[in-house]
Structure formats: C-alpha cells, structure tokens
Amino acid sequence: MRYAMAIDTRKCVGCSDCVVACQTENNVPIGYCRDWVTESVDGTYPNVTIELRTERCNHCDNSPCVRCCPTGASHIVEGGIVLVTHHQCIGCGACIQSCPYDARYSHPDGYVDKCTFCIHRVTKGEKPACVSVCPTNCMYFGDLDDPNSEVSNVLKNRKFKALAPEAGTQPNIFYMV
C-alpha cells in the first residue's frame, strides 16, 4: 500500500478551492494552510505559458522531516502517510527547515502541522477533502502499488514529474504536464 496523488496541471485553474476545503475539513486556522497553489510563468508576451499547481506535503518515502524529528512526533504510518502526533511535538521547527517543499507550518497552538492526506477520510474509503471538492477534477488519489487504481491508471498514459527530485526525498505527488 502506497498512497499517492496525481495532479493534472492541464486542468487546474488555480481556484484554490482545495485550500478552503482543507481548511474547513481539518480546522486549519485561517491565515495558515496545509495546501496552496503556485503559478509559474514562462516566456515573453505573447509567447507565454503558465503552469498552475496545487501543492502540499509530498508524503516522501525518504522523509527528511521524519529523520530529523527529535521526539518521534513526525512518523510514517501504513500506506506511507507522513503524520505529526501533535502532543509529542515540541514545536522545535527542525522539520520545517528540513522540508524542501515548505509543506509544514507552526500551528498557533504550539505544534507543527501539515497535510495528512485526510487520513481520517481515506481510512473510511473517502477521498481527501481537496480531491473531492476540486471543480476541475484535476486531482487523483489512490494506491500506487495497485496497478489498477485510478492514480496508477492516469499516470500510465501521461508525462509527469515530481517536485525537487534532486532532494532525493522520493515524493509521492506527481504532476501531469
């Protein structure tokens, strides 16, 4: 079991619904977020292209945040989901520094917080909140170890990339281009 997400940048319109849905689903304080949208612009007018991407924790197989956590609050569970146990976290912020994706933030209550792939929904067979709300249906979620899962299938026929592969973290979010 290896949970992964495939995101179709050809369909994403950058509306940030994923951000709002995550906030209300996971009680993320307003002004903070577990996921966000980036826009990159290439070229000069009128030969311009843009890529919009919804980003979040990559739930890396080789997670620097888990390795550097002094208390064991950051850990990996079944399916490869990286979690933070809030009451074990001392808020030292080492993991925030170690993450090449800027995926973690200091919660005002004193612990570090990040995307959980909505594990509370996923274990009930539902999709993460961001995936289920997306108006463009540009996000696919599932088990990459299952060759017939939706996420495996969409990645079979498309060119895709991962972010910051040079960091060696083995991320589990893939962007179809």
Add this chain to the structure above:
Amino acid sequence: MKTRRDFIKISALGIGATAIAGGTARLAFGSSLFGGNSNEEEVLKQMPTYCEVCFWKCAGWAHVTGDGQIKKITGNYDDPQCNGRLCPRGTGGVGMFSDPDRLKKPLIRVGKAGSQTYREASWDEAFDYIASKMKDLKSKYGPESMALFYHGSSGNHFSHLMKAYGSTNHAAPSFAQCRGPRDVGLEATFGESVSSPEVTDIRDTRCLVLIGSHIGENMHNGQVQEMSEAIDKGAVIITVDPRLSTAASKSKFWLPIKPSTDIALLLAWIHVLIHEDLYNKDYVATYAEGFDQLKAHVSSFTPEWAYGITTLKPELIRETAREMANAAPSVIIHPGRHASWYGDDVQRTRAIGILNALLGSWGNRGGLFFKEGIKLPEFPHPEYPKPAWSWRDLLDGKYPLANEAVTNTVIEASYPKDGKEARIKGWLVSGTNLIAAIPMKQELEKAMQALELIVVVDTMPMEITSYADVVLPECTYLERYDDIRATSHREPTLSLRMPTVEPLYDSKPSWWMAKQLGEKLGLGAYFPYNDYAEVLDWQLKQVGTSLDEMKKIGVKKYTRKTSPYIEPGTIHHFKTASGKIQLYSHELAEAGFDAMPVYTPHPEPEEGFYRLIYGRAPMHTFSRTANNPNLVALMPENAIWINPQVAKLWGFKKDQYIWLKNQDGAVSTFPIKVRVTERIRWDSIYMVHGFGHHHKPLTFAYGRGVNDTELITKVMIDPTMGGTGMRGNFVTFLTEKLGKEASI
C-alpha cells in the same frame, strides 16, 4: 525550469508574510469557531442549502455541529449545477456566516441625510419608520415613485412586496451593467438568450471559443467543470483575450487581441466561413434568414483587413475559423456573461450569435442545447394593482430593445434634471452594493442626496448602507428559507434552501421582512402565511414532492419531456417572430440601428496611459466577498497586472504600491500592488474587480486594493438597450497619492 522559490504563490502562504501577519489577529476569530483536533470524530448534521455567494446557486449541504456552528459546506452530488463539487466561494461560504463584521441590528439614521450616524433600533421601530415614509410617498407621488434595486434571491421577496404596493420599477445591475447586452443580442438573433446557467453544451463540445469569457477565473462552477471535461476529451479551445487568462493558458490557440477590436475579428471569422464555403449550408438554409445580405456585408472584411485592427495574423484568423468549421456543429462560440464593454455590445453579441448560426451549433450536441425546466405555481395571492407607469416610461424613447429595467435611467430619474421634477423618490436596495456596481458616480451621488427614503437590506455593512436612512440586517443564506431554485437546463431540477442554523445576532430573513413591512403597509393579504415554509410546502406539493422530502434530498431531478437537441427529421422553431434565426435583423433596422454588426473604432489611450481591463478571481464574487474571512485568506487584495516592458519604463518593482489616475483626473482612493507579468499586453493593465472598499465597518476589506469602478468615469452607453460600456477608460500611474506623478 525555475525552482519553486521563483514561483508566485497565489494562495494564502504566498500572498506575502506581511499581509498574512497583518491579518492574523483579526482572522483568528474564524479559527476559534472550529478549534480542536481535526481528526476527532464529530457528529455533524447535514442540512440542504443552495449557495448565494454567486448567482450560480449550487446546491449543497451545511454540516452543522452539535452546538449550532457550521463546520463546512459541501456540494450535493445530485445537483447537475455542481455535481457535488462547490467552488472556493461556495466552500468558503461559511465565512459569510462567521464574518464578525456582519450587520447585527436594524439601524436608523440620526440627524440629517449624509451624516452617516446611526442608532440601533428594534425591528418594529424600523418597519414603522419605513412604512410611514412609504405611505407618505404613495400619497404624494404615487406608489411608482418607489424603486427596488436588487440582486440575488432576496430580491424576489421585495419584488413581491413592491408589486403589491404598486410599483414595477425593479432594476437589477445584472442587466445594464452586465449580461443585458448579451441577452438582448442573442434574443434579436435566436429569439432567446442562453439563460443562467448557460445552455452551452461544453462537456460534449469539440471546439470551445472564448471571446470575452474567462472560465476558470469566472468560477461559474458547471462551466468550469465542463471545460475540464472537454479538455480531458481533447476538445480544441480557442481563447481571444488581450491577457493570457487561465483559459487562454489551457487553449490550443490564444489570440492576444488588441482590446476593443473584437467585432473586427468576429466579422473576419464570418468572412472566412462564408468565403471559404465552410459554413453549414443545410442548417443555414433551414433555419436562418438574411444570408445573402450577410454575405454581401462581410465581403470586404477579410482577415487581412482585420489584421490591421486586431493585430492578429491573418493566417491565425483563418486557421482558427477552419478549426471551428471542422468541429461544427459541436462548436460553441461562447457569448460570455459580463458583456457591457464598449457600447456596441449588443452588436458584438449579434456577431457571436451569427457565427454560432453559420456553424449550426444551436440545437446540436456539443453546441447550445434547448433547456427544459419545471414551473412551480405561484402561491395564491390577490391580484397586484396595476401601476400607472413603469420603468419603460423613464426611457424617453431611448433604448427600444431594453426588456428589463435599466438601472441608469432609474437612477437619473431619482433627482431633478433639466428643470424636471424627479419621478423616483424612494429606493429599497436588496443585496447589491450599488457603489461598486454602478459606474456613474456623479448621477448616483445626486440621486442618493435627493431621495426622500433609502432602505438597504444586506448581510454586510457594504458602502451602500452608509447612504441609507434605514439599514435592515439580513441573515445569510445559511440561516433562512428562500424560494425554491427551479432550474431550466439539461434536466429540470428543484433545490431547497432552508435555515441550517438559527440566525446570528438580530438578523432576519428577507421573506419575513417583506411580510412584516407588507402588514404595516396594509398589504397583509399578500402574505397569507406565518412561515415561508408553508409557501414552499404548498408549491412543492403541486409538483409531486414536499418540504419534508426536499429537506432529506436537497435536490430533486425531473425527467425531460423534450429533446435537448434538434431531432433528425424534425424542424425546430426558434423563438423569433418568423421562427428563424435573424442573420439580418429587421427588428434592429426598424429601430434605426445596424441590421448587421459593424466594426467601429473606439478611443485609444494617450501616451503614458493604459487601457483599464477588469475581471474576476475564482475566490471572489463582485465586491461582496472582500471581507469574507475564509476567502480573504486566499486573496486579500487585488494587484495591477503590468507588462514587464511597461514596468521597466516606469521603474516599477514587483509588489510596489502605486496609485492610479484616469483620463478624467479621477485618482484611486487607495494604492494597489504592482504585479509585473508577461501575461498582459503593454497597452493595457488589468485588475480584479471588487476591492478597494472605503467603508470602515468592513474592517478587513477597508483600504485593500483599488476599486476599478472609481476609475470608470467614462461610460459608453449601448443605444439599443442602455448597457453601460465600461472598457473605455485609461489610467496612468502615481507613485504618491496627491504628490508627484510617476514619470517615464
């Protein structure tokens, strides 16, 4: 490839540390409502609603906690308008409920008009005040002297009240300031418009042409979803825009047109279809009238002619016309929605209509389909009195094609003009912030100073409330009943909005306000119910369901009785007088206008000035969401898009704040952040509409960004229907507000 550090993050994290830090203390309010561990199991009650953050009205569920707070809102999977997926504004609709700046108590002005000092009042006192004024106006000037301005669901309740009172002067900015020109242009061509939600069959199209439509930035949910589906299916998208819009970035062809020249491009496309013999001959022969006149009309409008006007290469114009013809009839030239640009907007929409007609798209799969809905019978009430006059009498022979009240003429009739007494003496304003919606500031100001009564109903202290004699605090859509949403589209659907929680503060639903006011005015017979639930239950029972059933399902779909497309072997009758599509419009010709669209050059910016283009962001609706805690976290202010060459010329740096001054000397109240981007032409600048609020009770929105309407002092009126063209304004830059001007 750039590293992600170079990317402009457009979400909360990326807005910039200062913006977020500045807002944190204020924004923490929202979080405290839902504090606690995200993973703990809460028992949530689901109650149906349909959204009111925009006009798309997606059906969804409010998830309510045991202590009566709304935790989240999700889409209803049975609703074809959203398919279970709300947009960011719908998901963030909870912020409309939790916004601490909401109107909380009825307010009555203290002292003279314009003093903007209010005292809290009881509902009874507020209604007594309004009723006595309305009775007074009725006896002095007749009931027609009272006008209603409205937007959204609440308008229906006040419309009923005003008709019972004796006035049909009901004006919505959505006509003359927005979709009016589109609807009138299509009605003159096909006998009907595309309605809302639009009858564009995007999910099955093979070619989608966007000219003045920014799907993805306008978050018209169903259309965004269908465009995404069309991309999956390999549809060709052609986008015409002076800006690399989100949709343009998804397109096979982007035509970076010089602004204000769209009609020239449309005429050249028509020329190519006809002169290269690419049009649908059977369809045109069967369904259209005036083809020979059209052919002669466009004979000289070659792509080479259009090149000099639009700056688009002739080969690109030809190639895109051929793409449309290849896909026909599964092709949509999208007529857009906000169409009041240059004062010749009915004619531009006519050109769009004519293109669709030549390609045979209306009535075919992947083009434009025939809608079907279910009609709810009206709850019985006494007949309305017949008004002595209506908004049509204010037109003075102008705007013969206007088929809805023209806001601008109602405003101009609200103050003495040319030695004539004002015919409108009182306003009831429901759900529309006229200050941000109406570009004619001077006329608006004169009217609001002259009126004897202004009543404003809103959930938020928008700018318009500061002009009111009485402010009535409405509860949000999540706290009230409204009319059933009866949608005509691919399939007939009904959707229920009900109170999902008790109204906060002393806010009340509009149906209740209308009834209370009606009773005080002696019109109680028009409101024969104690609770609007009785009206809804009665109506629903006439169509085979009930309020109880709708509370459980939220959305009910009905089966179509007619085909959405022209069936083989049948002939469709369009809703024009002759039953045929009007390529040549006798209606327009007889009214003294061009029977076929003509390109007219529009004014261009002087040196050092840039055309002001405004638009939408997917996380905001008009000016109404700029204070919504959940949505401002995504986009707290607007920015001005400036081409890097222009920025270099002026020495502007990314994120610098500047003021704007227009061709008439109007200066923006607040500064705006510079966004240097290759996505915009060098002769234009762009900003999202709806920011730059100057009303302090909007504690978050106050002073953030620029209100484009302040800079739209030149309005080009469409002579056919009164639409206010707003794209003919030019701005230059100031580095200090009233100090030195920036210079090249």
